Amino acid sequence: MSRLRPKLVFSGFTKAESEKMEKLLDDSVQPLNTKFFKNLARGFNQSSGRAGKPVVKWTEVESWFRKRQQGITPPLCSETGASKDGSMLPGPSPANESNGTSKKDTGNMQDRSTIQFEAKSSKDGAWYDVELFLCNRKLPSGDLEVRVRFEGFGAEEDEWVNVREAVRQRSVPVDPSECHSVNVGDVVCCFQERKDYAMYYDAHVIEIQRKLHDIRGCRCIFKIRYNHDNVEERVRLRRLCYRPTP
Secondary structure, rough: OOOOOOOOOOOHHHHHHHHHHHHHHHHHOOOOOOOHHHHHHHHHHOOHHOOOOOOHHHHHHHHHHHHHHHOOOOOOOHHHHHHHOOOOOOOOOOOHHHOOOOOOOOOOOHHHHOEEEEEOOOOOOOOOEEEEEEEEEEEOOOOOEEEEOOOOHHHHHHHEEEHHHEEEEOOEEEOHHHHOOOOOEEEEEEEEEOOOOOEEEEEEEEEEEEOOOOOOOHHHHHHHEEEEOOOOEOOHHHEEEOOOOO
């Protein structure tokens, strides 16, 4: 599935910004409060080093300091050890019960090397195909995170994502011959199209208008409610995808 990321989003601090925050953290002279984070973010945004780059939000500065205080130090990732098959993921499949199960039967458990994955971006909450798993880290909570390279995007868009909550086997478009297997209450991955963006989000099917198929294929109308914003919309089958059963 093609993923579109339409707007410039924050993708990390520059080397100079990171070095400055490291020094401020080591000095620990100023109180780490909202005023401190806002002033630091303002200084970053006004510097020549951030020209042409996404704006730094003060909450992103705060997050950096909080994680460092909790001992979460991002390891250096190298594409040398990167994998496409999810070999650095735990268990037979990263998809979890909280993500729900699909109505589509994918048969016996696939070999990990044949499985393709998708991950949910923390920047916009949409699902994107994963090109590479770069490296992983274990948080103090015990959760595992992986750094992913989204298919069709460069290194500047790499993200750390929670394996349990935001990585799963890649969704599969629903074939017109299988529209009868989509029922009210099902959770699907739906292509949300708007004037300035088009992305995949999870949604619930809340109503179905069954219609006779013709030479154009399925003519049924599916009313869905997106999970991330509760917006309801009527869509054609071509915009729906199954979330494969682990």
